[in-house]
Amino acid sequence: MTTRLVVQRNDIRAFQWTESPAVTLNDGDVRLRIDTFALTSNNITYAALGDAMNYWQFFPTGEPATGCVPVWGFASVVESRCPGVEVGERFYGYWPIGDEIVLQATGVHPGGFTDGAEHRQALHPIYNQYVRCSADPGYRADREAQQALLRPLFATSFLIDDFLADNGFFGANTVVMSSASSKTAYGTAFCLAQRKAVTVVGLTSPGNADFTRALGCYDDVVVYEDIATALPETASVYVDFSGSGSVRSAVHRRLGDQLAYSCAVGATHWDGMGGGDDLPGPAPVLFFAPEQARKRIAEWGPEQFQANMAAAWTAFMEPVTDTEHPWLKVVAGQGRDAVERSYTALLAGTVPASEGHVLSLSER
Structure with a gap:
């Protein structure tokens, strides 16, 4: 059976x-x-x-x-x-x-x-x-759990980072991410932090704020309740891992014309999905990781694509599996x-x- x-x-x-x-x-x-x-x-x-x-x-x-x-x-x-x-x-x-x-x-x-x-x-x-x-070449028997948990998510993280850089961050100097404690979000923040090209701001719940700050890959962490007053009003890209209509609305209304691009990725707040109509700023655009992968494989070739991702994955595994303070x-x-x-x-x-x-x- x-x-x-x-x-x-x-x-x-x-x-x-x-x-x-x-x-x-x-x-x-x-x-x-x-x-x-x-x-x-x-x-x-x-x-x-x-x-x-x-x-x-x-x-x-x-x-x-x-x-x-x-x-x-x-x-x-x-x-x-x-x-x-x-x-x-x-x-x-x-x-x-x-x-x-x-x-x-x-x-x-x-x-x-x-x-x-x-x-x-x-x-x-x-x-x-x-x-x-x-x-x-990326397989290690002692890291099967980390691979199962993070490799598909990190592939998305790698491709979001690449997509944003490929588009010059749409002219923004800050990337704002919801559900910042989620694995795909902090994988993306890790990749962005390596570039040192933009400020990375994480949005999260009060209960996850300490964990998110301790990761060290966000320049600033703002809890959802404080978006309307504490989110920096600067040229920004919003990467939405939560899918929450209320969070999206708060970000769009706070940033308004300063919001250069709104990228919808996930639905960790699956039961609060919706919203997006009549919001200030650009309409949210769904990010589909396989399309960016297809573009880069065509441009770089499959071997170079795998090599670039493997190098990023290896670097990411260092803090994830750190002996004293693993992520x-x-x-x-x-x-x-x-x-x-x-x-x-x-x-x-x-x-x-x-x-x-x-x-x-x-x-x-």
Whole structure:
């Protein structure tokens, strides 16, 4: 039997576990045991934007009212009918919350393969790639948890930083980021801090203010309640990781014509989404990381793109895994109860900013 966590697409608080018979492999198929996966506010964004951004289409349930929340992590091949993909090999990639999956391995090469399932053909290819750990220069067995938790988020961070620099920061001297304690936000702040080209201001809740300041990658931290009085009135770009309509409105009204660009990225405040009509300043523009990746791969070439990202990732790992004051504490969980606790805590916004949850349903 195959186990999956399935949520209601119109109410992501409602979820249930489903079990279905294991499918028989066809030629070219591989069965993988999903060993570990990260569950973060990024996955809540996938669910909140599931219809708008087609995230529900990666692992369809067969029921239009339900969906599988995608996650990033590691899986091992337990059965293969695909030459070049052997039992026992380990892959990093995009999975449903579950215990196993069958993929149609196409385009097999030394670095991995692509899932060639028909329902994924129209979806962005960056999510359909499965990386062979033994051939991944960035893979370290002792940092699997950090990779599952942060690598997909940091890829977005790297690309936001690159996008802003590529556009000359739209003429602004300051970058303002909401949900500043979130992993994608502080990854972006880390990249921006290396450039020393702009002032970086983080917006966060009072409860996360000390953590955010202690990171050291923000020049200033302002709590949400003080935006109207404390946010510096200077030429700025707003990068919105929260999706909160009230926060967006406060930033736009505070900065007005000083706001050079408004960039919508995430939905950590998924239950407060909305707003954007009749706001001063530029209309928010959705940032889609794969498009910036596509542009840079075309310009730099795939090898240079990977090298540039790997260099940034290696630098980022230093504070993240610092022995005395790590930015991230890994919290491991096993079984359905652990997954449910983590998912509901993320929905409620009660997971401490310093924690990252790595989970498993499989008995290894």
